Amino acid sequence: MKFPKPYTLNEIAQLIDCNFVGDDNFPVLGINEIHVVESGDIVFVDHPKYYDKALESAATIILINKKVECPKGKALLISDDPFRDFNKLTNHFKPFKPANNQISETAKIGVNTIIQPNSFIGHNVIIGDNCIIHSNVSIYDDAIIGNNVTIHSGSVLGANAFYYKKRAEGYDRLKSCGRVVLEDHVDIGASCTIDRGVTANTRIKEGTKIDNQVQIGHDTVIGKKCLIASQVGIAGCVIIEDEVTIWGQVGVTSGITIGEKAVISAKAGVSKSLEGGKSYFGIPADDFRTKYKEIASIRKIPEILEKLKQSEKL
Numbered sequence: 001m002k003f004p005k006p007y008t009l010n011e012i013a014q015l016i017d018c019n020f021v022g023d024d025n026f027p028v029l030g031i032n033e034i035h036v037v038e039s040g041d042i043v044f045v046d047h048p049k050y051y052d053k054a055l056e057s058a059a060t061i062i063l064i065n066k067k068v069e070c071p072k073g074k075a076l077l078i079s080d081d082p083f084r085d086f087n088k089l090t091n092h093f094k095p096f097k098p099a100n101n102q103i104s105e106t107a108k109i110g111v112n113t114i115i116q117p118n119s120f121i122g123h124n125v126i127i128g129d130n131c132i133i134h135s136n137v138s139i140y141d142d143a144i145i146g147n148n149v150t151i152h153s154g155s156v157l158g159a160n161a162f163y164y165k166k167r168a169e170g171y172d173r174l175k176s177c178g179r180v181v182l183e184d185h186v187d188i189g190a191s192c193t194i195d196r197g198v199t200a201n202t203r204i205k206e207g208t209k210i211d212n213q214v215q216i217g218h219d220t221v222i223g224k225k226c227l228i229a230s231q232v233g234i235a236g237c238v239i240i241e242d243e244v245t246i247w248g249q250v251g252v253t254s255g256i257t258i259g260e261k262a263v264i265s266a267k268a269g270v271s272k273s274l275e276g277g278k279s280y281f282g283i284p285a286d287d288f289r290t291k292y293k294e295i296a297s298i299r300k301i302p303e304i305l306e307k308l309k310q311s312e313k314l
Contacts, residue, residue: 001030001031001032001090001093001094001177001178001199001200002029002030003028003029003030003093004093006027006028006029006040007027007028007029008024008025008026008027008028009022009023009024009025009026009027009028009061009075009077010024010025011028012028012042012061012077012089013077015088015089015092016077016079016085016088016089018077018078018079018080018085019077019078020075020076020077020078021067021070021075021076021078022061022070022074022075022076023075026060026061026075027040028040028042028061029041030042030199031043031086031089031090031093031177031199032059032199032200033198033199033200033219034050034053034054034057034059035219035237035255036197036199036200036219037057037058037059038058038059039058039059039060040060040061041058041059041060041061042059042061042062042063042077042086042089043057043059043061043062043063044062044063044064044082044083044085044086045062045063045064045065045082046064046065046081046082046083048066051064051066051068055068055071055074056071059074060073060074060075061074061075061076061077062074062075062076062077063076063077063079063082063085063086064076064077064078064079064082065078065079065080065081065082066078083165083172083174084172086174087174087175090175090176090177090199091175093177094177097123097141099120099122099123102118102119102120102121103115103119103120103121104121104122104123104124104125104141106123106124106125107121107122107123107124107125107126107127108125108126108127109121109127110127110128110129110130110131110147111129111130112129112130113127113128113129113130113131113132113133114131114132114133115127115133116132116133116134116135116137116153117135118135118136119133119134119135119136119137119138119139120137120138120139121133121139122138122139122140122141122142122143122158123141123142124141124142125139125140125141125142125143125144125145126143126144126145127139127145127149128145128146128147128148128149128184129147129148130147130148131145131147131148131149131150131151132149132150132151133151134150134151134152134153134190135153136153136154137151137152137153137154137155137156137157138155138156138157138158139151139157139158139180140156140157140158140159140180140196141158142158142179142196143157143158143179143180143181143182143196144179144180144181144182145182146182146183146184146185146186146206147184147185148184148185149182149184149185149186149187149188150186150187150188151187151188152188152189152190152191152192152212153190153191154190154191155188155189155190155191155192155193155194156192156193156194157180157182157188157194157196158179158180158194158195158196159193159194159195159196160173160175160176160195160196161174161176161178161195161196161197161198161217161218161219161236162195162217162218162236163176163198163218163236174198176195176196176197176198176199176218177198177199178196178197178198178199178200178201178202178218178219179196179197179200179201179202180194180195180196180197180201180202180203181201181202181203181204182203182204183203183204183205183206183207183208183224184206184207185206185207186204186205186206186207186208186209186210187208187209187210188210189210189211189212189213189214189230190212190213191212191213192210192212192213192214192215192216193214193215193216194216195216195217195218195236196218197218197219198218198219200219201219201221202216202217202218202219202220202221203220203221203222204216204222205221205222205223205224205226205242206224206225207224207225208222208223208224208225208226208227208228209226209227209228210228211228211229211230211232211248212230213230213231214228214229214230214231214232214233214234215232215233215234216234217234217235217236217237217238217254218236218237219236219237220234220235220236220237220238220239220240221238221239221240222234222240222244223240223241223242223243223244223260224242224243225242225243226240226242226243226244226245226246227244227245227246228245228246229246229247229248229250229266230248230249231248231249232246232247232248232249232250232251232252233250233251233252234252235252235253235254235255236254236255237254237255238252238253238254238255238256238257238258239256239257239258240257240258241257241258241259241260241261241262241276242260242261243260243261244258244259244260244261244262244263244264244276245262245263245264246258246264247263247264247265247266247268248266248267249266249267250264250265250266250267250268250269250270250285251268251269251270252270253270253271253272256270256271256272256273256274257273257274258270258273258274258276259273259274259275259276259277259278260276260277261276261277262274262275262276262277262278262279262280263278263279263280264279264280264281264285265279265280265281265282266281267281267283268280268281268282268283268285269282269283269284269285270284270285271284271285272284282294
């Protein structure tokens, strides 16, 4: 998320009441998660295991819970609780605003777009031309919908990321200020849930078609002309390249990439990145030929055991 205008390091430190390392006027342009940071962004880190990754990232301001050597050209914000203070910044720059109407007065609706009864359209939502939004759809604030998009009944776009920090008193949620973006000619089935990015976009690219009851996690990017069947669950920060087909009840873990034109069969469990242009199935999902060889070998186990028994009798 970019701030509405540039701020100084000193101004940001005052907002969250923390010390800093760097020039008072060091420019601060926004906040972002580690996988999408750019120059001028704040990234937070609160565990020594990830210090180096944060310090060496493209972010130029690191919100950190320990004073460390500051890399050249960067600045530090020293906080006793970076997670809490990251949330403070989100609340300050992107506070929750209650809705007064089913369709916000700040929403922009395109030509020939139909919005059926009982749907909710939040603040600053942009919907393009020739779309159909069926009844009981909820589109949260800041979502962007392209042209010729269809969203079926009961789907929710823009719910919070499933992102929590465990504390002694319970779980503390990392607040989401990103968006959901659907490009042109995307179809969303009934009762789908597409979470907004934590600080950036969850994006579904042009021509992709999604069946009913599909869950798509925060900051996931789905490429062009993909097909995703019913009851698929995709975790956050996944990259699915163009023309991928995912059949029913597939589960996809976070932070991986599925290559272009891959095909994943029903009920597969995807636990690692998969190369494009191949077909996969099983738990964990693997190449068809490899998996069939495994199954064939497993089926031979009783026969092998029987032969061993016979040889022992001899």
